[in-house]
Amino acid sequence: MTTARPLVRQGAASKTHPHVSPDRFAAATTLKAENAVPSAAGVGFKPDHLTAILDDPGSVGFLEVHAENYMGDGGPPHRTLERVRRDFPLSLHGVCMSIGGPKPLDEDHLARFAALCDRYEPGLISEHLAWSTHEDLFLNDLLPLPYTEETLDHVCDHVDRMQEVTGRRMLLENPATYVLFDNSTMSETDFLATIVGRTGCGLLLDINNVFVSATNHGYSARDYLAAFPLAHVGEVHLAGHTEQEDDEGALLLIDSHNRPVADPVWTLYDEVIAKTGPIPTLVEWDSDLPEWPVLRAEAESANAILRRHAPSAPKVRHAAPA
Amino acid sequence: MPPLPDHHPLDTDAFSAGLLDPDRTAPAHVTGPNGKGAVKRYNVYRNNVTVSLIDALADIFPAVLKLTGENFFRAMAREHVRATPPTSPLLFEYGKDFPDFIAAFEPARSLPYLADVARAERAWLTAYHAADAAPLDPADLAAIPADRIAGARFAAHPAFAVIASPFPVFRIFSMNRDLMDLAPVKMDDAEAILITRPADQVTVTHLAPAAGRFADAMSQGLTLGEAAGLALETDPAFDLNGALTALLSAGAFAAVAASDHGGDQ
Numbered sequence: 001m002t003t004a005r006p007l008v009r010q011g012a013a014s015k016t017h018p019h020v021s022p023d024r025f026a027a028a029t030t031l032k033a034e035n036a037v038p039s040a041a042g043v044g045f046k047p048d049h050l051t052a053i054l055d056d057p058g059s060v061g062f063l064e065v066h067a068e069n070y071m072g073d074g075g076p077p078h079r080t081l082e083r084v085r086r087d088f089p090l091s092l093h094g095v096c097m098s099i100g101g102p103k104p105l106d107e108d109h110l111a112r113f114a115a116l117c118d119r120y121e122p123g124l125i126s127e128h129l130a131w132s133t134h135e136d137l138f139l140n141d142l143l144p145l146p147y148t149e150e151t152l153d154h155v156c157d158h159v160d161r162m163q164e165v166t167g168r169r170m171l172l173e174n175p176a177t178y179v180l181f182d183n184s185t186m187s188e189t190d191f192l193a194t195i196v197g198r199t200g201c202g203l204l205l206d207i208n209n210v211f212v213s214a215t216n217h218g219y220s221a222r223d224y225l226a227a228f229p230l231a232h233v234g235e236v237h238l239a240g241h242t243e244q245e246d247d248e249g250a251l252l253l254i255d256s257h258n259r260p261v262a263d264p265v266w267t268l269y270d271e272v273i274a275k276t277g278p279i280p281t282l283v284e285w286d287s288d289l290p291e292w293p294v295l296r297a298e299a300e301s302a303n304a305i306l307r308r309h310a311p312s313a314p315k316v317r318h319a320a321p322a
Numbered sequence: 323m324p325p326l327p328d329h330h331p332l333d334t335d336a337f338s339a340g341l342l343d344p345d346r347t348a349p350a351h352v353t354g355p356n357g358k359g360a361v362k363r364y365n366v367y368r369n370n371v372t373v374s375l376i377d378a379l380a381d382i383f384p385a386v387l388k389l390t391g392e393n394f395f396r397a398m399a400r401e402h403v404r405a406t407p408p409t410s411p412l413l414f415e416y417g418k419d420f421p422d423f424i425a426a427f428e429p430a431r432s433l434p435y436l437a438d439v440a441r442a443e444r445a446w447l448t449a450y451h452a453a454d455a456a457p458l459d460p461a462d463l464a465a466i467p468a469d470r471i472a473g474a475r476f477a478a479h480p481a482f483a484v485i486a487s488p489f490p491v492f493r494i495f496s497m498n499r500d501l502m503d504l505a506p507v508k509m510d511d512a513e514a515i516l517i518t519r520p521a522d523q524v525t526v527t528h529l530a531p532a533a534g535r536f537a538d539a540m541s542q543g544l545t546l547g548e549a550a551g552l553a554l555e556t557d558p559a560f561d562l563n564g565a566l567t568a569l570l571s572a573g574a575f576a577a578v579a580a581s582d583h584g585g586d587q
Contacts, residue, residue: 068411068412068413069414071412072412072414072450072451072452073451073452073453073454073480074451074452074453074454074455074480075449075450075451075452075454075481075519075522076450076522076523077450077451078454079522096411096412098411100332101332101334102330102332102334106411109411131332131334132411133411134334134335134337134338136409137338137407137408137409138407138408138409138410138411138413139338139341139371139407140370140371140374140375140378140408140413141341141367141370141371141374143337143338143367144367145332146331146332146351148331150330150331151331151332178363178364178366178367179348179352179353179354179360179363179364179367180352180353180354180355181331181332181351181352181353182351182353183331183351184331216355216363217354217355218355218356219355244362244366245362246354246358246359246362246363247354247358247359247360247361247362247363248354248358248359250358252362252363252366254366
């Protein structure tokens with residue numbers, strides 16, 4: 001009788017999902033040290049900031065781009081990305097893969113994503129737990145899904161496929177949501193933890209999304225984070241949100257990426273990094289773009305927290321309780 | 323792939339149908355927490371989809387927006403987004419049907435040049451993302467023996483486009499994209515606009531109607547002689563050397579090939 005341990009804890013759908021070792025991408029991803037994204041603050045790259053960023057070396061540890069903006073055949077976008085890539089490690093963030101949808105992934109889109117990986121050698125790649133395409137329609141939003149055994153199977157298949165085609169471990173991002181589904185049978189954190197166990201992917205923890213969803217659905221962001229598989233988080237996202245009202249006149253937060261990071265999100269971030277130690281952290285700002293110094297200051301705020309929780313930082317000795 | 327069973331927990335048909343149709347109610351299974359309503363909550367997604375696609379059209383067609391004004395543009399774009407949502411996840415490919423939509427859009431009839439301006443703007447963005455290629459070196463053309471020039475065929479550069487119009491499309495485009503100072507134009511001044519990407523920046527160039535017809539014919543694989551013949555039909559005073567020099571310096575072509583047999587024109 002064998003005593004060999006399974007590589008990964010047995011899951012409910014083990015027949016349809018062959019178990020995958022979390023380190024299966026270690027060999028495929030021959031990540032050179034200079035391509036690795038450091039455990040420092042980065043920003044979402046906008047061409048408007050190109051000159052300011054190049055004139056301000058050392059201001060941020062890495063840049064993240066939306067993959068789709070660089071999926072054209074040629075032209076100025078590629079010249080720009082080639083230029084920033086010379087100075088900065090890159091995180092490649094997809095926004096349209098529709099990993100949360102029921103249909104197989106678009107192989108053409110996957111091939112485009114993989115080609116960008118080969119060309120620009122990102123240190124991190126990521127996508128969303130969401131869907132955005134339906135039949136031949138592209139809906140240009142990150143749409144929600146119920147959390148059930150069936151949707152879990154689809155998402156795991158899609159994560160497997162994306163990791164297979166890119167030859168890299170991907171990070172899956174928790175969504176900001178405005179509705180729930182009355183047919184969900186598991187929590188978002190259990191859903192994400194099971195995906196990690198089955199596929200070997202990592203997670204992109206968007207703390208603004210946590211705060212937005214928790215506020216919108218009336219649960220505690222701290223409870224959510226306590227249940228989140230923090231050991232598998234490869235990157236953190238921070239962003240600003242705006243306020244609206246729901247049908248009952250209660251606060252409804254919108255993940256708008258057009259403002260500074262809110263104070264309660266900074267507090268949650270500080271608490272997460274205190275537990276995990278430094279993690280690559282991205283400040284996202286996608287509309288109503290500020291001047292570079294404003295975005296740089298947001299990144300510096302994240303860096304201050306990362307430095308405070310760095311292993312080498314001097315620990316403050318607290319008086320022993322009486 | 324077999325169709326999804328009816329009981330699939332994510333009914334993307336219902337969820338997506340409502341996103342672009344304001345008359346539909348929120349789909350089944352969508353709810354707020356603790357039995358709260360989901361009308362405004364589902365409307366967040368509706369709003370995100372519609373507004374982001376209108377914004378995408380506004381980004382692609384800034385001159386059209388300037389000519390119509392913000393409110394008119396957004397109302398026109400909303401109708402187009404609902405009738406013709408994107409089919410590609412690459413938003414920079416969106417809006418290819420918008421010029422024809424504008425041409426048929428009754429409230430825009432008072433701006434008869436608007437669809438041609440939109441065609442030029444759509445071609446501008448296509449040129450921006452087109453494949454990289456070195457423009458044709460004029461020396462390659464000079465190397466062709468004189469008796470074979472007329473039969474030469476040109477390959478258009480991947481970023482090449484020419485939009486011919488019965489209206490002064492080059493000047494209307496340029497003045498409304500802050501490339502040219504505002505000045506009165508005569509509406510019956512027909513113009514063509516040449517769009518190219520020499521030195522990796524998209525460039526627009528004015529072409530007279532005959533030169534526009536010449537450029538278009540060359541890009542479709544007609545010989546230099548055939549294209550010049552069409553241009554002379556448009557304008558007996560067509561200046562072949564001037565037009566060819568303008569096209570070459572704008573980077574309109576990527577390659578030229580002499581005919582296999584000389585003097586066929």
